[in-house]
Amino acid sequence: MSKHLVLQTDFGLQDGAVSTMYGVAYQVSDDIVVSDLTHGITPFNIFEGSFRLAQTIKYWQPGTVFVSVVDPGVGSDRLSIVAKLKTGHFVVTPDNGTITHLAELYGIEAVRIIDESIDRLPGSEKSATFHGRDIYVYNGARLASGQITFDEIGDILPVDRVVKLPLHLAGFNGDAIEGNIDITDVNFGSLWTNIPEEMWTNNFHATQGNQYRVRVYHQGRLQYEETLPYVKTFADVQPGESLIYINSVYTVALAVHTGNFVTAHNVGAGPDWSIDITPEN
Structure with a gap:
């Protein structure tokens, strides 16, 4: 694992949401390096988030963990997943189409489901609307720091069952x-x-x-x-x-x-x- 954790959200920087995610990551481990991809994704625009991941990911070394939170379905029954790309990168994200462009360009090797009831920031059990803090960055930091391995993250989700958005290819x-x-x-x-x-x-x-x-x-x-x-x-x-x-x-x-x-x-x-x-x- 590279110990790099890269964050993408549609949260903006006007409040404390992104700083809170940084704090959770560094509570998990002081040995990781947290960086930003962007926090300027148009709110709720999953397609845009999918593109920005694909635009960026190849410039980071294999083993880098990306956390992407563009999550209009937060708190619903949509799954939370960790995807391992064929390039060796990892993406922690809702299963809502966020990895569509990555699947097309680089391929997905395997996907695992995060158990939101147990694999979450301790003390966050009553929160249902800030999974960026409670689920995604928490598990992303654990993975980036080596506290857990990909194979230890929940059940396998077949790659062909991952949610994908329609792509109109050239x-x-x-x-x-x-x-x-x-x-x-x-x-x-x-x-x-x-x-x-x-x-x-x-x-x-x-x-x-x-x-x-x-x-x-x-x-x-x-x-x-x-x-x-x-x-x-x-x-x-x-x-x-x-x-x-x-x-x-x-x-x-x-x-x-x-x-x-x-x-x-x-x-x-x-x-x-x-x-x-x-x-x-």
Whole structure:
């Protein structure tokens, strides 16, 4: 085990929730290192939390334990689980779709169910609405510190029974390449699709400097249509101009140079947002 514990939530930093989770982790062990992935997930947005885990996890060494708490069903009969990835990382989380992107990109080796009645912060038995503190970070810290092993965590949950969200994978329709808009680059308003760079370059044969017709849809309804250049970086167009580029997770993305694509064009991201791109003749 790497002794690294990485936290992701939709709690924000306005109150003491995240600090409380840190405190519980360090009560369990002073030998671990607790870090943050983000606490800025849009409240209740499980799909966004799933993407952020997949964006980040490969940059941490195998054995790192991730705690992800985006949990609109807290206190219900949804399961609490620990997933072991084929990469050797671990994720402690509600079984609500949070590991969807990880399962697709890296594969899940095994999953175990946390017994919420006994494997919890001592003294928390009457609490039903803060499992981030009482269940997830507590067990994550025990795992990261080596106090327990993965095989000691509750019953096995077959991998094919883990809850997964629908993923609309990239593909082709005639001369168009199609995909989903998974996420926004939050601070800058870029749209990040799930169209891989390899598919874009090797199969669609996109070439930097060429123009492409871009259509963005929400629930199947056209929301945006424009011809854009495919360029290497933002500075290859004038400030305020829109562009197509390859982002830092190596997928096709849309941006406005020194602007915000989302607010400029009233578009968004998530499983209801899709895109198709065709060569401009």
